[in-house]
Amino acid sequence: MKYFEVDPSLSEFKTLSIQTTYKCQQHCANCYLGEMLNNNLIPDVDLVRFAKAIRALPHRHDIRFIGAEPTMNPDLIELIKITRECGHRPSLLTNGLKLRRESYAQSLKDAGLKLLGISMNGGLDNDVYLDFDNGKYAPSKMTALDNIFKVNMLPHINVILDPTNLHIVEPLIEYIVETALKHNRKFSPITFPVMIRLKSIGKMGYYKDSYTYSLDELKEIVMDMHGESIKFINMIDGHKEQRSLMYSFPTKAGTMLGKITDWSVDDEGVPDAGSTRRGILTDNYKVAPFFEYYKKTQDEL
Numbered sequence: 001m002k003y004f005e006v007d008p009s010l011s012e013f014k015t016l017s018i019q020t021t022y023k024c025q026q027h028c029a030n031c032y033l034g035e036m037l038n039n040n041l042i043p044d045v046d047l048v049r050f051a052k053a054i055r056a057l058p059h060r061h062d063i064r065f066i067g068a069e070p071t072m073n074p075d076l077i078e079l080i081k082i083t084r085e086c087g088h089r090p091s092l093l094t095n096g097l098k099l100r101r102e103s104y105a106q107s108l109k110d111a112g113l114k115l116l117g118i119s120m121n122g123g124l125d126n127d128v129y130l131d132f133d134n135g136k137y138a139p140s141k142m143t144a145l146d147n148i149f150k151v152n153m154l155p156h157i158n159v160i161l162d163p164t165n166l167h168i169v170e171p172l173i174e175y176i177v178e179t180a181l182k183h184n185r186k187f188s189p190i191t192f193p194v195m196i197r198l199k200s201i202g203k204m205g206y207y208k209d210s211y212t213y214s215l216d217e218l219k220e221i222v223m224d225m226h227g228e229s230i231k232f233i234n235m236i237d238g239h240k241e242q243r244s245l246m247y248s249f250p251t252k253a254g255t256m257l258g259k260i261t262d263w264s265v266d267d268e269g270v271p272d273a274g275s276t277r278r279g280i281l282t283d284n285y286k287v288a289p290f291f292e293y294y295k296k297t298q299d300e301l
Contacts (some may be wrong), residue, residue: 001268003296005286008056013279014237015062016054017290020045020076024068026095028121028133030160032271032294034205035301037068042283044073051082053285062237063088071098077111084112092116093158096144097137105147117156117197118144123168124175131164132208145176149183156195161218162210169198170225173251180253187254195257198222202263202271204291205298215243218260222247232260239277270295 021044022036031037054063063083070076071094083090092108096118099105108116118141122129126136148155157176159169173196180187180194187194198221200213213221223230232245236259244261263271270291272278278290 001270001292001295002274003288003292005282005284005288008053008281008285008287009058011057011061011279011287012276013061013287014239014277015064015279016057016287017064017066017278017280018045018050018070018079019280019283020065020067020070020079021073022068023072024095025072025097026069026133026135026137028206029208030121030132030201030206031068032202032205032207032291033068034298036294036297037206044075045079045281047075047078047082049285050079050281051086053281053287054083054086054088057086057088061088062091064091064093066093069095069097071104077107080108080111080113089115093119095119095133095137096141096148099144099147100140102147102150105144105151105153109151109153113153115154115156116148117158118148119158119160120145120172121158121160121165123159123165123172125165125168128165128168132160142175142179146179146182149179149185152183152185154192154194156197158197158199160199160201161213161221162201162208164210166221169196169221172196173256177251177253177256185253187251187256189248189255189257192254193257194253195259197259197261199261200263203265204269204271204295212264213262214264215245215260215262218262219245222258222260226258237277241277243272268295 022039080090121132126138129137226249234241247258280290
């Protein structure tokens, strides 16, 4: 495994993830943090050291706040504001539970957040959430998505796929479209690029002992839904991807984007090894490759 750490001033990554907290309200079957989840011995990210690190970055980065569950960090609003003040682009990966409150969704938007990814592994199906995320979360997720559109943030909807939940994807897309139309939001690949992200199970940390789809199998699933004329591209944010493909398809709310990702691990247990796009701010405030950092940390536990 090729692992390295560099000073933030030497970062060559496009996206820099911030391990905002190790706390989470959920106990999902799939979580690459594994034994690090809800580890109270690891503090939340420090505001001062965070600000110093991202001010040192040599170019504009996409700063992605992740967890466990980043909304569990009481300083998240301030972290987003600092990111904007430093000229970077903040985004958020969330389970969406705190966004059931419209006021909280609005506070994220007011702080400068425009884009967030929300996990909806069960779509509209409570039984699937119980299997994947150990809770019946469908109503909460649907309310959160409604609030995201209502306050005019841009959602990317994340679904981890295995053979047991394929049936949730098309009804979920229909719900996304109807919710957007209710709030008069129209999709556009340029101005409002709403995306459905379908991912296979990565067997790292905690994971559901199920089937991991290959990228070609994910392509077949998408073509079964939208037709064989779907065009896939592997150039994402200027980086040629080996494990991800993007595509688009028409809806009543405009052109929606899709992305498929194969998170299967290599012989060293790392998904997407050697990515030049994804970095992470480490717990000692250096910059390292994303999944390699978690693999190294878990091996040391």
